[in-house]
Amino acid sequence: MKFKHRDLIIFNRIFNAEGGYLLDFSDRTITLFFDEELNIDIDDEQYKEDGTSKAKRVRCLLKKVDADTALHILDKLWLYRVSIDLSITNQDLAEYHTLIESIKALDENLSAGLPPKKSFTGVDYTQLISEMDRIKLLAPHPRGYEFELWLNELFRVFNMAPKGSFRNTGEQIDGSFRMDGAYYLMEAKWHSKETPASDLHAFQGKLNGKASWTRGVFISWQGFSSDGLTAFGNGNRIVCISGKDIHQCLKSKIPFPVLLEAKLRKASETGRCYVAYEDIKSLLIP
Structure with a gap:
């Protein structure tokens, strides 16, 4: 300004x-x-x-x-x-x-101007990682529910105004959050296998019924199959994050919004919905 x-x-x-x-x-x-x-x-x-x-x-x-x-x-x-x-x-x-x-x-x-650099002092990264590790030990059914609750807490810690799961006519959304004035719908999966293209297409279908500026974040504990990512293609409105991405991010004491911002930048530059943590480390400045 x-x-x-x-x-x-x-x-x-x-x-x-x-x-x-x-x-x-x-x-x-x-x-x-x-x-x-x-x-x-x-x-x-x-x-x-x-x-x-x-x-x-x-x-x-x-x-x-x-x-x-x-x-x-x-x-x-x-x-x-x-x-x-x-x-x-x-x-x-x-x-x-x-x-x-x-x-x-x-x-x-x-x-016009840029959003201010947010402060995330006092975040207990050790506790967040400990809770994530605890969820690993649960049975499959409660594990998925606990994972959603944990993600909701993650967003709250980083001042992202989370909203829990809600149901529209004929569809279930796992939650939503806000970052830098933009709103994101979230899909969360904690399955034993990598997420396939069919799940990505299903989430994209939910986004297609929303406003054109709506973005989606798909968080999969086991990550995404390479075949599935290829089949899903580029240029969609979904950014993908694996459990490993989040774990490495928190272990390095990098705020989650910084991870998401780096992934959004790469998605904009390359069209790819998923870029692994290792490939964007240079953008992650704690």
């Missing part, structure tokens, strides 16, 4: 950001604030392009994101300032509203 020079002057003044500082934040507390209040990793390298001070990182973040995200960030920062500062003047309030209205009035092409 493109900030006007006047907007930057107002931002610096009302948030005490002219000397590289930002309000009363320390390096530790600003990390906690952006993590807990906004789920953003303000320490990510992409926000240090203009410098490493607190103010420079936040200004860099605001320039990178879209207008709606910038407004949300500014709202949280203003509420924080109000909570710690009883000396807010009418001029402070007027300038804050001027800054907000200036961003709202930006041309759509100037207000």
Whole structure:
């Protein structure tokens, strides 16, 4: 998003950001604030392009994101300032509203931006892997149900707004989740054999009855047969993930959304619905 020079002057003044500082934040507390209040990793390298001070990182973040995200960030920062500062003047309030209205009035092409880098501190990867290993020991019938519940918890841990299984007329959907504003339908299988093309075609049929932008994620514990992937073909709206992919991802302490984003990128570049973890490791930056 493109900030006007006047907007930057107002931002610096009302948030005490002219000397590289930002309000009363320390390096530790600003990390906690952006993590807990906004789920953003303000320490990510992409926000240090203009410098490493607190103010420079936040200004860099605001320039990178879209207008709606910038407004949300500014709202949280203003509420924080109000909570710690009883000396807010009418001029402070007027300038804050001027800054907000200036961003709202930006041309759509100037207000476009990238989603912020999410923060996933505090994730217990060991516990997630332990639960996955526990499910392996269950009998087939409860195992499939427990696998769906475990995936729902995985999505919840990574702030992906999961919804459990639901039934539309004549069809069963194992669940859905959200990532970066997009919604995905999920199919989950924990079978003793690799998933064949017939299961992929069946899931594709469910997607065909949905809005054209709907994407599907097929998660198969045993992975996918090479013949099945060949028969299913390229250019479909399904991204495939194996249990091994997830296990290796969590073992390396890589957030699940990072794995999915890398798979989506490869699917867009190659048309292939399945690319193994080993082939996208270079894209997985924890």
